[in-house]
Amino acid sequence: xxxxxTAPPPANPNPNRRRVTSAADDSASAPPSKRMLAFHxxxxxxxxxxxxxxxxxxxxxxxxxYSSMAxxxxxxxxxxRALLRQVRVRRAVRSRRAVLMRxxxxxxxxxxxxxxxxxxxxxxxxxxxxxxxxxxxxxxEPARADALRQLIPGGNxxxxxxxxEETADYVRCLRAQVQLxxxxxxxxxxx
Amino acid sequence: xxxxxxxxxxSEEEINELISRLQTLLPSARRRGGSQASTxxxxxxxxxxxxxxxxxxxxxxxxxxxxxxxMDHNSPGxxxxxxxxx
Numbered sequence: 001x002x003x004x005x006t007a008p009p010p011a012n013p014n015p016n017r018r019r020v021t022s023a024a025d026d027s028a029s030a031p032p033s034k035r036m037l038a039f040h041x042x043x044x045x046x047x048x049x050x051x052x053x054x055x056x057x058x059x060x061x062x063x064x065x066y067s068s069m070a071x072x073x074x075x076x077x078x079x080x081r082a083l084l085r086q087v088r089v090r091r092a093v094r095s096r097r098a099v100l101m102r103x104x105x106x107x108x109x110x111x112x113x114x115x116x117x118x119x120x121x122x123x124x125x126x127x128x129x130x131x132x133x134x135x136x137x138x139x140x141e142p143a144r145a146d147a148l149r150q151l152i153p154g155g156n157x158x159x160x161x162x163x164x165e166e167t168a169d170y171v172r173c174l175r176a177q178v179q180l181x182x183x184x185x186x187x188x189x190x191x
Numbered sequence: 192x193x194x195x196x197x198x199x200x201x202s203e204e205e206i207n208e209l210i211s212r213l214q215t216l217l218p219s220a221r222r223r224g225g226s227q228a229s230t231x232x233x234x235x236x237x238x239x240x241x242x243x244x245x246x247x248x249x250x251x252x253x254x255x256x257x258x259x260x261x262m263d264h265n266s267p268g269x270x271x272x273x274x275x276x277x
Binding site: 045048049057058060061062065066144145147148151152160161164165167168170171172174175177178181182184185188189 | 205206209210212213216217230231234235237238240241242244245247248249251252253254255256258259260
């Protein structure tokens with residue numbers, strides 16, 4: 001059962017002890033701590049499960065995945081900070097919209113909420129936050145770097161050099177998150 | 192890292208080192224023959240890899256939501272998770 005997974009399965013009986021020590025060795029290019037990732041994600045999942053069992057859970061789970069990934073990552077990474085900023089902005093906008101909707105007579109079920117979810121690409125916010133966007137200085141780097149900038153959260157304000165570092169970190173964290181989720185799916189579907 | 196920026200110019204070697212480090216992360220790092228793959232191609236591969244990872248996250252969260260819907264509150268999986276977070 002655990003043959004497919006590289007990290008120990010989340011059903012490990014003693015993750016709490018190791019969680020503290022593994023959070024301490026976040027060196028410069030260290031891989032993200034898998035236990036921190038599991039902790040944040042599982043906590044979010046249990047919260048989602050106990051909260052409203054709305055059939056719209058997929059989006060919530062996806063957002064929880066990115067949020068927990070950003071929280072588990074070292075705050076030195078710019079992308080994790082940018083992701084958490086996006087989450088805050090989105091939540092503020094959503095609460096404001098919910099208030100506005102409640103003020104009107106509740107005619108339509110929830111179209112404004114659907115509109116605010118127009119962020120097709122995962123992780124990117126459709127609401128325009130006050131991004132400062134300094135002109136990206138490129139050391140003779142082609143348009144590929146711009147495509148990469150749009151994929152990495154917060155990549156618009158980065159120089160080319162830091163963009164590469166952030167990309168590496170982001171890819172590592174993303175891969176760990178995918179492994180974790182895959183492990184969870186296996187765990188749940190194996191019952 | 193800060194002393195690099197204060198020089199006002201990032202040297203080529205550092206960029207190449209970063210790019211090679213990125214290359215080792217990609218799933219296509221097996222072929223060591225053309226290790227000097229062009230930067231553009233490498234960036235393009237990185238973009239597509241990140242996009243595929245995003246898609247996988249979407250797909251997995253979809254499956255997780257389905258599984259969670261069918262999961263019984265008293266199933267052993269839920270018990271394990273709840274005991275983890277206590």
